[in-house]
Amino acid sequence: MDNFTGQHILSVNQFDRVAVETVFDVADKMQPYANREKRTTVLEGAILGNLFFESSTRTRVSFGTAFNLLGGEVRETTGISSSALAKGESLYDTARVLSGYSDVITMRHPDAGSVAEFSEGSRVPVLNGGDGPNEHPTQALLDLYTIAKERASFGESIDNLHIAMIGDLKYGRTVHSLATMLCLFKNIKLTLISPNELQMPVSICDAITNAGHELIISDQLEGSVEADICYQTRIQQERFSSLQEADKYRGKFRLNQQIYTQHFKSKTVIMHPLPRDSRADANELDNDLNMHPNLAIFRQTDNGVLVRMALFALVLGVAEKISDFDRPVHWYSTKNTANN
């Protein structure tokens, strides 16, 4: 992808290393706006169609916030029963119609492939906000962006990373996408820890080894894992055939302060795609790590706003113009460190 302007963002496979770095460069420039040090009106008058045919509060609000921070307006729809799809309308028709109402569309839908199908009818760029078990490229980008920033704080880059992925690696869409994107980088070591039944799919493992990366597969967390990043996951109960089936794995591979200290080095950064399941029978990432400086899970969601702002700016062709529309912020914000 040489030029983002007017493009759909549907899959992590669209991105080469240069494209990823372009997104990250633009995301870096978004930080002062997210910090409320200033604001921009570059997209004033533009409309985002934020179409969530499957619920996801976090992702939906993150997209909407990112668009607002660029000065644009957001029109939303949530749920599938309330839409014309329930009256037998094709995704093509829905796309043709709704793309007439906005400048760019973000879409989440429970069916794999649905967002790509929708994009074929759309007259404006479509960003995939998750199509069931298939793709969620902005999550992969925000994860990778977080890794880049956390590594940069140690003077390191994504190259030469050692990452441990833990938990449900079969149904966890985010670990699939992240592993795929890591194939664009050099000399990565992946330690994959999961129950045998929930292992990373073979196709992704093959892609990793074909990229020349080192792969270690295990069904338990043991010894010293010299990882730079520990990427913990939730059992995706909604992807299992039944709750009972999911319950067999909930509560495995918990991470808490004691386990972290035992298995990881002191600079290992902890990530999680969120939400984490904090109920007693799951609790894959314990609250006793909440204050740990290496816990990057909320930096991840903050970075998601920056990455989504960057993608909007790129597909709408305004990435180079944003600061031309800078305005001051007049209210008190805890996010603006100049206030504190």
Place this chain on the structure above:
Amino acid sequence: MDNFTGQHILSVNQFDRVAVETVFDVADKMQPYANREKRTTVLEGAILGNLFFESSTRTRVSFGTAFNLLGGEVRETTGISSSALAKGESLYDTARVLSGYSDVITMRHPDAGSVAEFSEGSRVPVLNGGDGPNEHPTQALLDLYTIAKERASFGESIDNLHIAMIGDLKYGRTVHSLATMLCLFKNIKLTLISPNELQMPVSICDAITNAGHELIISDQLEGSVEADICYQTRIQQERFSSLQEADKYRGKFRLNQQIYTQHFKSKTVIMHPLPRDSRADANELDNDLNMHPNLAIFRQTDNGVLVRMALFALVLGVAEKISDFDRPVHWYSTKNTANN
């Protein structure tokens, strides 16, 4: 209706020919904003209360978009169970309260007459976005506006039109309203094709003939229909007593490339209120016509934004001021032909 400022828009019966033409003149001026050639801030600071007590993604988003394109903000509510109506609040009270929160209200509700009742308590103008089987005036206006524009491209006006309406003419609210509005024009010929059980109501047929128009009623599509417009409809399954009852009629009067070529002249424009039911057992308007230049169904929904912008501008008294608040558009838009 001489002066729209501050008025409710509840019924097609409020419109005389001059009022219709006023709306269409203002709608024409909205095209550059919908095309993102420029934007306007005339309603910056104004609030639309977009109250959808019945689901309709398309209509709801279209109203919201239209208001955003004029520079205003949108506050929304969807669904009836979540509202105070479920706690026994009267429509009068709901109207009195919610009209305190906005500058204009658009409302959809499943009950006939509800929007008019609501408007009696409202302190701001109310636009009817559909009250069950009763009225949906903005749909009728966008249909008629589409006919006017399609006809204008052939150098013709609405007068002297021949329109064929096909399918469920009993429950199809849009065909009732459109037929009613056509009574304002001259020398119209209407060919109504439906199962005998789903014929156009007698009261509307009487109005058509009383207007001096020609009426042809048939229960099948046969021979050469020399219509300028073919207005196809969906079986409104949600208005039938049961799904089984609706199923008796689904799939009748399909239109596809072969049937279109057989029965219509080469310049016949195809319209449909949407959503069209594209499931195999219905499929009243086949996808093999999707690329046909005479298929106007997506021009209809685009025109809906223009008509709704026009109505907002008129009831809020800013129709003459819009271009005083023009601003440039800075982002890339496929809608702006200057970009292409």
Place this chain on the structure above:
Amino acid sequence: MDNFTGQHILSVNQFDRVAVETVFDVADKMQPYANREKRTTVLEGAILGNLFFESSTRTRVSFGTAFNLLGGEVRETTGISSSALAKGESLYDTARVLSGYSDVITMRHPDAGSVAEFSEGSRVPVLNGGDGPNEHPTQALLDLYTIAKERASFGESIDNLHIAMIGDLKYGRTVHSLATMLCLFKNIKLTLISPNELQMPVSICDAITNAGHELIISDQLEGSVEADICYQTRIQQERFSSLQEADKYRGKFRLNQQIYTQHFKSKTVIMHPLPRDSRADANELDNDLNMHPNLAIFRQTDNGVLVRMALFALVLGVAEKISDFDRPVHWYSTKNTANN
């Protein structure tokens, strides 16, 4: 509370008399904006996270409107099933994440204490929009502000008020909060009229008498109630163990024109937290009083916008700057008396 900037607003107990008067002074300044005499852009670029994990159309839209009137944008979420909370996410995590997306949060939730718990994880100010049976401080403030304004129209202040509260005083959260706030003022007389089973909780009665106020408790409306304010309430059927249990009390203590004339003085102002239940079997406040000049129920909801604007302005530190960002209003508004 000396300084509102950056503070959470969780409980009426945070307010002393000076703080209440500060809110009311700022609310007074909001009137011209609510009347559309002018508008302000002071919060242009700011984002409200309007999180309604329990439905409340009125309160949700009121908060959103208030923020829009200050120039800000609103991102919303409604319902609890659609949120990550349903996947086992803690309120702490939800707060940490969602507070990254906005400048201030308003939140409603069915569980007592939930909003305070949420605020501990939030990185931005949180305003309690109602946490189940517990607190709803903005409702209490708008009630008290209404009393202050109604009294001011007679040249009186809140001090020396005689208020009658009628109906469900056990479950009615608003009467608890209002009675509590009245303890900040001087020489108040409260007449509490309810079925014995639905009396005001003892703890609140104690607070009232400890404040030196006069308390009269009765289980029926009789004789002449020399009240300045008659505060009528709805049976909160959703707080009862069953609908049958609630039904035992619905329809008691109705107020209509005849009862009002019989028991109250001609200047007694009628208030109600709304929604009022207008179904025949409840009808606690009859429609025959709708045109009565002393019926303040819709002035209450209008005042709610002013009070919420004031709280936003205060916690975001812009209360003194609002008029620096004044802009003219260009559209016709029935709210702007200069138009009429």
